[in-house]
Amino acid sequence: MKRTLLALAASAMMTTSVMAENIGVSMAYFDDNFLTILRNAMGDEAAKADGVEIQFEDARGDIGKQIDQVQNFVAQGVDAIIVNPADTSATPRITKLANSAGIPLVYVNRKPEDKELPEKVVFVGSDEVVAGRLQMEELAKQMGGKGNVAIMLGELASNGTRGRTQGVKEVLGSYPDIKVVEEQTADFQRSEAIDLMNNWIVSGTKIDAVAANNDEMALGALIAMKQAGIASSDIAVAGVDATPDALVSMDRDEMFATVFQDAKGQGAGSVKAALKLARGEKVDTIVWIPFKLVNKANLGEFLNK
Numbered sequence: 001m002k003r004t005l006l007a008l009a010a011s012a013m014m015t016t017s018v019m020a021e022n023i024g025v026s027m028a029y030f031d032d033n034f035l036t037i038l039r040n041a042m043g044d045e046a047a048k049a050d051g052v053e054i055q056f057e058d059a060r061g062d063i064g065k066q067i068d069q070v071q072n073f074v075a076q077g078v079d080a081i082i083v084n085p086a087d088t089s090a091t092p093r094i095t096k097l098a099n100s101a102g103i104p105l106v107y108v109n110r111k112p113e114d115k116e117l118p119e120k121v122v123f124v125g126s127d128e129v130v131a132g133r134l135q136m137e138e139l140a141k142q143m144g145g146k147g148n149v150a151i152m153l154g155e156l157a158s159n160g161t162r163g164r165t166q167g168v169k170e171v172l173g174s175y176p177d178i179k180v181v182e183e184q185t186a187d188f189q190r191s192e193a194i195d196l197m198n199n200w201i202v203s204g205t206k207i208d209a210v211a212a213n214n215d216e217m218a219l220g221a222l223i224a225m226k227q228a229g230i231a232s233s234d235i236a237v238a239g240v241d242a243t244p245d246a247l248v249s250m251d252r253d254e255m256f257a258t259v260f261q262d263a264k265g266q267g268a269g270s271v272k273a274a275l276k277l278a279r280g281e282k283v284d285t286i287v288w289i290p291f292k293l294v295n296k297a298n299l300g301e302f303l304n305k
Contacts, residue, residue, distance in 0.1 A: 020051045021080070023274050024073030026066050028086040028110070030058040032188070033216060034241045034263055035084060038109060041267025042082065049275060061155075063087040070097050080104040080274035087157045088113045095121055104277030108270035109263075111159050117285050120277050124269040124287040128160050131240045131259045132167020132211075134293040138257045139209045142236045146177035147208035150200060152221065154188040154213035161185075164213045164240060181205050186217045193220025194227075201228050207235055215239035215246035215258055222254050232256075242294050247303050250294070260292040260302060 025042060029035055039056060046054040055078075059066035066086045073081050074097060081098050083105065085091055091112035098105035104120040111123055139149065151168060154161035165183075172178055182200050186193040193212065197220060200207060212218035218239030222232060232254045239246050242260035249255040266289050273283045294302050 020053055021049075021275065021278055022076070022078045023052065023054045023080045023082060023271065023278075024069070024076065024078040025054060025056045025082040025084075026059055026069040026073075027056060027084045028059055028066070029061055030056075033243045033245065034214070034261070035109070037243070037263035038084065038267040041264040042271050045268040045271040049271075052271075052275065054271070059086040061086050063090045066090070067093060067097070070094050074098065074101045074103060078103065079278040080106065082106045082108055082270050082274055084108050085110045085112065088159045089157060104274060106270045106274045106277070109160075109266050111163075113159065122273050122277070122283050122285055122287060124266055124273055124289065126261055126266070126289045126291050128163025129167040129170070131261065131291045132164035132169075133171050134167075134259050134291060135164070135211055135238050135240060135257065136168040136171035138293060138295055139211055139236055139238050140171060140175050140178060142256060143178060143208055145175050148179050148181040148206050149209045149211055150182035150205075150207045151180060152193055152196065152210060152212040152217045153183065153185040154217070156185055158188070161188075161213050168211050181207060186212075186220065188214050188216055190216040190220040190223070193217035194224045197221040197224035198228070201225070201230070209236040209256075210238070212237065212239045215241045215243045215255075218255055218258070219245060219249060222249065242302055247294070247299065250296070250299055251303060257293065257295045260294050262289045265289045 027039055046052045057069040063086045081103055088110050092114050095114050099118050107123045109125050111125055186196045210221050218237050221237050236256040238257040240259045242258045246255055246258045269287055276283050
């Protein structure tokens with residue numbers, strides 16, 4: 001009898017082990033505020049699903065490291081891989097690695113540059129061009145349709161940078177009296193944005209608004225302005241992501257506006273998509289998570305979240 005019980009227990013453990021699903025996740029960065037929210041949402045979603053294990057790796061912005069991580073996931077035989085690309089130009093190679101191994105792949109937040117995504121490869125994210133349009137339309141209203149705008153670019157290799165900047169410039173096409181007087185990168189980093197804004201201030205260039213590709217750079221611009229004794233009411237600064245720090249800044253009447261990018265929605269959506277693909281279920285090639293403008297009128301809605 002005792003042997004039978006032990007055998008049943010061992011069998012149950014083996015069944016549980018077989019049923020457990022493993023997801024390998026490679027993030028571009030661990031120390032980015034927005035990506036931290038994204039990563040935590042993935043962990044929360046995986047925790048809701050019985051028998052799902054999720055393993056996170058930090059690429060630290062290094063595409064070579066990220067490719068190594070994907071290769072390790074393939075060698076481990078994970079059930080699905082999620083990648084937040086460190087450099088979207090390298091996604092075709094990542095896609096080939098996963099596809100050749102027959103492992104479902106989900107790109108999240110940063111859209112891959114593959115011309116066409118093969119079967120069992122999907123993207124979960126938001127249309128970056130829309131974010132730029134929403135941001136610049138709000139700034140243009142604040143500027144009264146005229147003046148000088150500076151654009152703070154994120155990482156030049158990021159399609160988020162390209163898409164958001166494209167959206168900003170599409171709107172500017174309708175405002176001939178608004179001129180782009182500065183356009184440089186601060187790599188999505190707050191510290192680099194402080195230095196860049198300081199350089200612009202010291203140069204004496206007249207700036208009426210700053211369209212930053214993300215909130216971290218917008219916050220950096222505001223810090224530099226404060227250090228130089230420039231009031232936030234003198235230069236309208238807008239970001240993208242609606243991070244907690246950005247919302248607090250808006251509540252203090254510092255940052256003018258931001259665009260809500262649903263990090264939790266993208267994170268949870270990527271895990272859901274990965275599990276569906278691993279289980280042989282159909283998933284749309286692109287799963288869009290919508291952007292939404294955050295201004296003074298609706299700030300309370302986001303602060304309460």
